[in-house]
Amino acid sequence: MLDLRLYMLQRLSALVMAPLVLGHLAVMIYAIQGGLSTAEILGRTQGSVLWFAFYGLFVFAVSLHAAIGLRVIIHEWLGLKGPVLSVLTWGACAGLLVLGLRAVFAVTVP
C-alpha cells in the first residue's frame, strides 16, 4: 500500500525528524537541569522565529511520517483500501498537524 512517492515522503520526513528529536531532547534536559520556570521558557520561545521554525518543521515532519505509518498498519490489520484508506491517512495527517501547530503557535506567538 506504499508506492515510491509515499515511501520517499516517509523516509525524508524521518531524515528531517532525526536531528530535531535530538534537539528537542537536548532542550528538555537543559530546561529541567537549569530549573527554568514556565514563564522563563515562554519568555525565550515567544516571538522567536527560530523556535517557531524548529517546532513548526518538527510538527510537519511528524504529521507526514506518522500518517503514512498509520496507513500501512490500517491496511495490513484492517484490510481497508482505496478512498477510505486515503481519507483516514490524510485525516490523521491533518489532525496531527492541527494539534501540533496549535501548540507551536501557543508557545512561540506572543
Added chain:
Amino acid sequence: MTAAQETLDVTVHRGTTRGACYDSFQVPAHESQTVLDVVSWIQQFADPTLSYRFACRVGMCGSCAMMVNGTPRWTCRTHVKKVAADGKLMIEPLRNLPVIKDLAADMDPFFDKWTAAQGQHHPSQTRHDPIEPIDPGDPLRVEADLGVECINCAICYAACDTVAGNPDYLGPAALQRAWTLLNDSRDDGRGAILDAVSGTGGCHNCHSMGSCTQYCPNELNPMRAIAGLKRETAKSFFKGKRNA
C-alpha cells in the same frame, strides 16, 4: 519420535478455500522418512482422494512445497524426525495462496505477480547479434547470480507476513527476480522493472522481517534483493523520476 514409536499422528488439511476441515491419519513410522513419503502413504494406502502436488522428489522442482507444522517447507527434502520429534505432523497447503484442493495450492497469484514485477526477460539484442561476452566476476553479474537459483517454489511467498497482511504486495520471489534482471547486462528492461516495483504493491511495502530469507530452502536472500530495489528506486526518485 522415539525408537519405540511405530506410527505418526498426521493431521491433514482437506477441502478448498471455500470450505475446509482436517482429517487425522495414523501413518507407519520409518527410518529416513520424508514428509512427502507420509503424504504419499496416506494417498496410496488410506485415502486415494487426497490431492497434493509433487514431481522430482529431490528438491529441484519445488512443486511439493507445503506447510509442515506451520512452517513452509519442501516436503521431499524434509525428514520427519527433524520436524516432528513427538511424532505429530500437521500438513497444510502453502499459506497466502488460494487452495485448489486439500494440499494443492493455486499458484496463479504467485506467477501473476512474478509477471507484474516484469520477471520476464527483456532482450537487449537479437539472435543476429554476436554473442555478448559476460564476465562472471563483474560486480553486477555477481549480484545477479545471487538470485538465479530461485525455482519459484513459493516458500518465501508463504513465509511472508507482509503478503499475509497486504494481498497486493508482489512478494519476495517476484521482487528478487526483478532485482536479478535489473543487474543482468543482457536485460534491457530497467525502466519497466523500476516502474513495476514502485507501485502500490511494490518493494516499498517490505518491512524487512526476513522470513523469506530465513525459510528459503535454496538459501537465497530475497530481503537483500528487495533492499537493492529500494535503493535503486530511491536513486531514480532523486533523479526526478517520481514514479521510478
